[in-house]
Amino acid sequence: MALIKLLGVLIVIVGFALKLDSILIVISAAIVTALVGGLGVTGLLETLGTTFVANRSMAIFILIMLVTGTLERNGLRNAAAALIGKVKNASPGKIIGAYGIMRAVFAAFNASFGGVAGFVRPVIMPMMEGSIESRGLKINEDYMDNLKGMASGMENIAWFFCQVLFVGGAGGLLVQSTLEPLGYHVELIDLAKAEIPVAIFAVIVGIVYYYIRDKKLAKKYYGEDIAKIAVEEEK
Amino acid sequence: MSFFTSADVTTGQKLLEIIYIVIGLITLYTGIKNATDKENPYRVGTAVFWCTLGVVLAFGRWIPPMVDGALIIIMTIPAILHKVGVGKTANPTEEYSKSVFDKIGMKIFLPALSIGICAVGFAIFLPQLGAMVGIGAGIIISIILLIVFNPDNKPAVFLTDSERLLSQVGPLSMLPMLLASLGAIFTAAGVGDVIAGLVGKVIPQGNVNVGIIVFAIAMALFTVIMGNGFAAITVITVGIGAPFVLAYGADPVIIGMVALTCGYCGTLSTPMAANFNIVPVAMLEMKDKFGVIKNQLVPAALLLAFQIAYMIIAK
Numbered sequence A: 001m002a003l004i005k006l007l008g009v010l011i012v013i014v015g016f017a018l019k020l021d022s023i024l025i026v027i028s029a030a031i032v033t034a035l036v037g038g039l040g041v042t043g044l045l046e047t048l049g050t051t052f053v054a055n056r057s058m059a060i061f062i063l064i065m066l067v068t069g070t071l072e073r074n075g076l077r078n079a080a081a082a083l084i085g086k087v088k089n090a091s092p093g094k095i096i097g098a099y100g101i102m103r104a105v106f107a108a109f110n111a112s113f114g115g116v117a118g119f120v121r122p123v124i125m126p127m128m129e130g131s132i133e134s135r136g137l138k139i140n141e142d143y144m145d146n147l148k149g150m151a152s153g154m155e156n157i158a159w160f161f162c163q164v165l166f167v168g169g170a171g172g173l174l175v176q177s178t179l180e181p182l183g184y185h186v187e188l189i190d191l192a193k194a195e196i197p198v199a200i201f202a203v204i205v206g207i208v209y210y211y212i213r214d215k216k217l218a219k220k221y222y223g224e225d226i227a228k229i230a231v232e233e234e235k
Numbered sequence B: 001m002s003f004f005t006s007a008d009v010t011t012g013q014k015l016l017e018i019i020y021i022v023i024g025l026i027t028l029y030t031g032i033k034n035a036t037d038k039e040n041p042y043r044v045g046t047a048v049f050w051c052t053l054g055v056v057l058a059f060g061r062w063i064p065p066m067v068d069g070a071l072i073i074i075m076t077i078p079a080i081l082h083k084v085g086v087g088k089t090a091n092p093t094e095e096y097s098k099s100v101f102d103k104i105g106m107k108i109f110l111p112a113l114s115i116g117i118c119a120v121g122f123a124i125f126l127p128q129l130g131a132m133v134g135i136g137a138g139i140i141i142s143i144i145l146l147i148v149f150n151p152d153n154k155p156a157v158f159l160t161d162s163e164r165l166l167s168q169v170g171p172l173s174m175l176p177m178l179l180a181s182l183g184a185i186f187t188a189a190g191v192g193d194v195i196a197g198l199v200g201k202v203i204p205q206g207n208v209n210v211g212i213i214v215f216a217i218a219m220a221l222f223t224v225i226m227g228n229g230f231a232a233i234t235v236i237t238v239g240i241g242a243p244f245v246l247a248y249g250a251d252p253v254i255i256g257m258v259a260l261t262c263g264y265c266g267t268l269s270t271p272m273a274a275n276f277n278i279v280p281v282a283m284l285e286m287k288d289k290f291g292v293i294k295n296q297l298v299p300a301a302l303l304l305a306f307q308i309a310y311m312i313i314a315k
Helices: A002-017 A022-036 A040-054 A056-073 A076-084 A092-107 A115-133 A141-163 A170-182 A188-194 A196-222 A225-234 B011-035 B043-062 B065-080 B094-125 B130-149 B155-189 B191-202 B208-226 B229-248 B252-268 B279-283 B297-314
Strands: none
Touching: A002 A022, A002 B155, A002 B191, A002 B208, A002 B229, A022 A040, A022 B065, A022 B155, A040 A056, A040 A170, A040 B043, A040 B065, A040 B155, A056 A076, A056 A170, A056 B011, A056 B043, A056 B094, A056 B130, A056 B155, A076 A092, A076 A115, A076 B094, A092 A115, A092 A141, A092 A196, A115 A141, A115 B279, A141 A196, A141 B252, A141 B279, A141 B297, A170 A188, A170 B155, A170 B229, A170 B252, A188 A196, A188 B094, A188 B130, A188 B252, A196 B297, B011 B043, B011 B130, B011 B155, B043 B065, B043 B155, B065 B155, B094 B130, B155 B191, B155 B229, B191 B229, B208 B229, B208 B252, B208 B297, B229 B252, B252 B297
8 A cells, every 4th residue: 555655756756757837746746745744734834834944055046146137138149149240161060069168158057048048049140051061061950950959059058057056046956855854964065076077077078079970961961172172271 | 123132143144044034025026916917818827826926935044834825725716726827927038138139248157157156165065054045145145246247237127037037937836935835734743654564575674785776766656656756755764765765774865865866767768747848849849758758768777876875875
């Protein structure tokens, strides 16, 4: 009969898989688990209240918002666009790589430039298109589709694996507060340090993989032309 | 008040409590602003959500735990009913940002980086205050720099901008905190022991390396199913990570943290994580619905393999 305790876990898995309302899933799972697990209503409210208050550090993002919006208002995104714009005469693969490095460094400081809507579309895409056209080539839609996918991929990889380097980010805080009731006390700075090798590897993998993939795709869609042009440019 | 004058409480704790009060007040402001905002379609629901949250964040320490718990439940009701909305927001115009950038230039990176620098600096050099207080200090520096750079940045600008962002992210921003509480409820109800009993029938107990591999793959797999690494980590750490890996003396720092980023490999591979993998397809007008995921599968697999090896070596 112990299996009934897993009802809450089942609710979480099935609920998220069915894309039900996330907060509804979590609250239902909490109520069901508390009831079948013998905590009762009092135990539920007490555990919920105690842990939520103990985990208030996770609300630090609200304090950070005190400046995030104003940074954007004061031209942070424009500055980022100007910075990446310094990458001139580069192939799309190199542009994606340069963006990966920039996004990775700023992710470690919890600074973002508006994601796909705010940065990839208005800044990175025109740069890649310009790069193709500057070689005297027409935009191939399938090639461009892949470049968009790669730019989004670089955006995600750099953000996921480098934001964990920010001491006080949601990931580290959640791990800290998940381990605490299990009896393991860990410091945020150590959690961030543990991710350094992973972050470096992630950025390198992203850059190298997309660079190689771009070269391959360029060859596929433009034949040998693009290779020749690239060689001439280097001369 | 006795809390702040007590000698038993460290300065770090006192400062942290002040930070929570400030966070709570920003949240309360968000609730009150929306309560009086005629452009918000759900004034009551929005106000209930942010105001109860603000009270718990600012004063939760002095409220009995049961009342805190009840307030959290009340807070989630308008969120579940989708009665938390966004009111009038004053997004900065493209022209304004451009004109300020022309004045400030690349210096704008300084206030953006100061928060992270202070967080690390405090954690290393002032551990008695800690990273969280460091973030608070970084924000103060950031605000001062922004005011110096551009006199338009009056205190009200910071407050309205934070309200704008908080309203835009909405109740979902509370998901990590609610998941952390759910994890604690799982632990209190003994869910971990039950999962451990089940998994123990399949994988040999006592072999830490096998435990690590199962933990990492389970994190990725469950994130693929749920589309949310944060949801996965609370369930899988309690059920697999703790009983099969940490119980045998593996380093909770490395194992606990890297497991989360193993989950992120799942995030890269699943249409369930629509925000990251499906929304960009629409925003970039791509033809292939899975165009983002297809370009992420190889890095995700490499990263998972690397992290498993890293956990086994560094445990």
